Amino acid sequence: MNRRYRKTVIAGNWKMNMTATETKKFAEDLKKIMPRAKWCDTLICVPACNISTAMKAFKDLRISVGAENVYFEEKGAYTGEVSADMLKDLGVKYVIVGHSERRHTVAAESNELIAEKAKVALANGVKVILCIGELLEDRESGKTMEVCKAQLQAVVDAVEEKDWENIVIAYEPVWAIGTGKTATPDVAEETHSQIRAFMASAVSPAVAENVRIIYGGSVSTKNCKDLMAKEDIDGFLVGGASLKPDFVDIINC
Ligand code: PEP
Numbered sequence: 001m002n003r004r005y006r007k008t009v010i011a012g013n014w015k016m017n018m019t020a021t022e023t024k025k026f027a028e029d030l031k032k033i034m035p036r037a038k039w040c041d042t043l044i045c046v047p048a049c050n051i052s053t054a055m056k057a058f059k060d061l062r063i064s065v066g067a068e069n070v071y072f073e074e075k076g077a078y079t080g081e082v083s084a085d086m087l088k089d090l091g092v093k094y095v096i097v098g099h100s101e102r103r104h105t106v107a108a109e110s111n112e113l114i115a116e117k118a119k120v121a122l123a124n125g126v127k128v129i130l131c132i133g134e135l136l137e138d139r140e141s142g143k144t145m146e147v148c149k150a151q152l153q154a155v156v157d158a159v160e161e162k163d164w165e166n167i168v169i170a171y172e173p174v175w176a177i178g179t180g181k182t183a184t185p186d187v188a189e190e191t192h193s194q195i196r197a198f199m200a201s202a203v204s205p206a207v208a209e210n211v212r213i214i215y216g217g218s219v220s221t222k223n224c225k226d227l228m229a230k231e232d233i234d235g236f237l238v239g240g241a242s243l244k245p246d247f248v249d250i251i252n253c
Contacts, residue, residue: 006212008040008228009168009235010251011066011129012242013096013216018046020053026245027057034061034248040235042251043094044242045129048082051090066094066129069102072116084124095121096237098131098151100174111154118167119158127166129237130155131216132195136175144173145194149202152195156202164199164207168214170237171195176217178239185226185233188215192232221249228253 018026023046045066046054054065071081087095098114109117118128132151134144148171155167171191176183183191192213200208215227216237227233238250 006210006234009129009212009214010040010042011094011096011168011170011214011235011237012044012247013068013099013237013239014044014046014243015068015101015239016047017243018050020050023050023053024057026243027054027061029245030061030063030248033245034251040251045094045096051087051092055091064093065091066096067092067126068096068099070095070097070117070121070126072113072120074120084121084126087121087126088124092126094127094129094168096129096131096170097121100131100133100172100177103131104135104174111151112158114151115154115158118155122159122163122166127168129168129170129214131170131172131237133172133174133177133217139173139175144191145198148191148195149198152198153202161203161207164203164211168212168235169195169199170214170216172216172237178218180218182218182220182223182227183215185223185230188227189230189232192230196232219250221246221253224250224253 043064043066045068051065067087070084071078075083097117102109121128132148134147138144138147173183195213196208199211212234214235214237215233219236219238220241
């Protein structure tokens with residue numbers, strides 16, 4: 001399928017940044033330069049405590065609000081955790097699972113745990129942004145696709161074919177996140193097309209054609225156009241650059 005049939009996704013990931021007050025101010029600043037995002041699925045994933053504030057603040061901008069994390073159990077004695085049902089009840093459309101910071105930095109989340117999180121989110125009607133990506137040493141030792149395939153296979157095993165309609169794959173090479181070292185458009189495209197080929201064999205050719213694969217890793221106003229021109233890049237997951245009003249330029253590109 002030609003890329004233009006897959007709707008572009010531009011997602012921000014605010015991580016542990018922005019208070020509720022700053023969220024409102026950011027939305028006001030955005031409104032001055034971009035009254036409404038209408039060309040693509042645009043969302044910003046915010047800390048759980050700011051979801052309600054962000055929902056109100058971004059409503060007129062047509063920016064959806066996503067969550068940055070979800071727990072894998074439905075409910076119970078899990079102090080401090082947030083369930084998929086709670087996110088759904090707030091009106092959250094997407095949740096990030098498998099971000100490299102949760103796989104490698106703040107928690108040692110396994111491929112299987114991440115698959116459980118994806119499953120519970122989908123069962124509760126929350127779409128999933130599934131982050132995958134290799135560490136620098138994996139790339140240097142030629143293991144990029146081995147790592148990405150293992151991360152994807154855990155989710156392939158946990159969900160049904162129809163669930164892939166509600167999953168966006170975010171390819172984020174860990175060495176490019178927050179480092180300023182973006183994968184070149186050719187390097188990113190090579191991995192995106194290999195991921196699509198893997199999805200064709202692991203799930204089905206139809207899923208491979210339709211699933212949106214977005215790129216993340218130091219996306220900026222400077223590199224977004226060249227990355228977006230690639231056939232298998234269907235949008236972006238943006239960290240640092242989504243915290244500034246010129247995030248609008250990435251949406252517009
Ligand atoms: C991210 O956190 O998912 C990310 C891609 O961050 P950055 O854009 O800052 O590299």
